[in-house]
Amino acid sequence: MVARAMANFGLIDLRLVNPRDGWPSEKARAAASSADHVIDAVRLFDSVEAAVADITYLLATTARPRDSYKPVRGPETAAGEMRARAAAGQKVGMLFGRERYGLSNAEVGLADEIVTFPVDPAFASLNIAQAVLLMSYSWRAAGADDATAPRFTAPEAPPAEKADLHRLLDHLETSLSRTGYFHPPHKREAMVQNLRTMLTKAGFTEPEVRTLRGVLRAFDYEMGERGRSGRETTG
Amino acid sequence: MVARAMANFGLIDLRLVNPRDGWPSEKARAAASSADHVIDAVRLFDSVEAAVADITYLLATTARPRDSYKPVRGPETAAGEMRARAAAGQKVGMLFGRERYGLSNAEVGLADEIVTFPVDPAFASLNIAQAVLLMSYSWRAAGADDATAPRFTAPEAPPAEKADLHRLLDHLETSLSRTGYFHPPHKREAMVQNLRTMLTKAGFTEPEVRTLRGVLRAFDYEMGERGRSGRETTG
Incomplete structure (x- = not known):
């Protein structure tokens, strides 16, 4: 579902750290619908440090406030910052935690900034695939004007004279x-x-x-x- | 998953039209995680017309171009428009189609405007729960900063239900x-x-x-x- 979420918004570089159910995974391929190009390009790492080694600007997604002095952004401003840095030639990345426990404090510590979602405090229950979907969408929406523009527009009919x-x-x-x-x-x-x-x-x-x-x-x-x-x- | 997506962003009014697998549904309740308040409040209708009867501004979500002259918006501007109208006292709603076939042209025809997602044309594969998540997020994000919401002047007469x-x-x-x-x-x-x-x-x-x-x-x-x-x- 993560691969599928990414593919919808044009993202392809998926890196996994010690996937719980092993890799390759036929279950993952099936859930990815036809996002085979993302599944095929997956790279495996045995530590978060290794996975983010070539990244220059890393965002960590968290569900709740952390005792940290890092800047905390919403998806839109975070995506805007990533876009600006990517346009300047930087390699940018987003870090997502485990389905049940999220990221450890040490893992969050690897990131430059934190991004969190404006969820209802009374019901905060985004899974990884949902978090990836929102960040992928925000990345795309923060792009050039033509990327955020709807893919189609109503056929233009001339107004009546x-x-x-x-x-x-x-x-x-x-x-x-x-x-x-x-x-x-x-x-x-x-x-x-x-x-x-x-x-x-x-x-x-x-x-x-x-x-x-x-x-x-x-x-x-x-x-x-x-x-x-x-x-x-x-x- | 739709109920869960809604609950994350504070939405609670879910209306179903002829649910394929019947209602109530223990499967749906399980998938909703703890979004029981959304599941409990679900209302059933036997036609889309009945489901939207009291709505005055209705958005239809579609994945592909329609031969229609309705305005087409992206999620952010659509959510901004809904926020502005809701603030002016209007009842606003979003219409989502079937998992496999989406909305019929007749159903899209019931809506005032169309909202579509800026997905990659080479891989457009959002399911309903993903579409609901993005719209629910956009709704919430549009309310985070009232100053940026588009101004909407209430018409002198109330819009028709x-x-x-x-x-x-x-x-x-x-x-x-x-x-x-x-x-x-x-x-x-x-x-x-x-x-x-x-x-x-x-x-x-x-x-x-x-x-x-x-x-x-x-x-x-x-x-x-x-x-x-x-x-x-x-x-």
Whole structure:
């Protein structure tokens, strides 16, 4: 699940220290979904010191305050700091503890700074995979603007020109007039203004205005057909 | 795992629609670790519409591009928008899809806006619990610094509850069905979705939805009168 969390946000360098269940692990590969590229690149170390040997800026993730004079950051500012240092050519890393016991004080002591999560003090129960997911997301979100931008944007439809919108509003007014909607007559002006305000505020695009014209034509047609049918049989 | 993710960041209102494995679920309770207060408060619904009936601002989480004109946001700006609206007294909600298939287009169509995650396009594989964790974290992080939250000016009228909006959309569909608007029949579903998306995006207030119901009743009445008039003379 850690590999999968990393892969979602473009991280690939996973280092394990004395994994409890051994390595390689078919169970881990299965849980990683298709993040095989992370699993395949895993490196094993027999001490935390060895695992972080080439790192110049190391963050330790902890669930609770430590009796330490290290700076404590939230995920966003921590990720921003890592991004800035990485951009300056530094090798940066994040250190996560054991599932049940976290990091020892000695292990936290290896880090330059501490990052902790703004969890509810009444219910703080993030597992490693969740912590890695949040830090991986924060790393990506702290990146270039285009990395944090959503991967897709709504298709751009051109906004309706006011003339098109006004033709729609005129059409609605005409169709509604046939139904007796504008009653009593002295309220007609206020009712028209109300409809115009509402439909202008809606900010319809040009294709949307075209669709709404079609809707009105359908009502017009039905009213006309019934009307003609009535006239034919009565006339 | 969803309940646990929520609890870590102080969220408690979990609503389930037709849970695949039934409810209550001992498996779910076990996976929730000690987030019993979330599990105990779960409410069940038999449709998404019912689940979001009292919500006024609904975000849909999606993993891939949709052919939709709804605004698309990243988690941070989406959470900021939700915070601002909640602070203004609105009821806000997030909609998550099925583990394997996500949300249908019709379900996405119920939302005001779409939120998506800045995942690596080459490896996009967030499960529901991960998506909920990221959104819950973003929600909490957006509240940590009120000064940075986007300013939101409450509209003069309260926004419509989704149940009111859905009654309007059902009404429009029924009225249009009488006119033969949905032609050819195999395009009906797409046409309905198009109308629902457009009128959801418009962000109507509660009095505006009431006004539009009145507009439809006027057309209904006229179509009915003419129809009755025609029937009377022919019968």
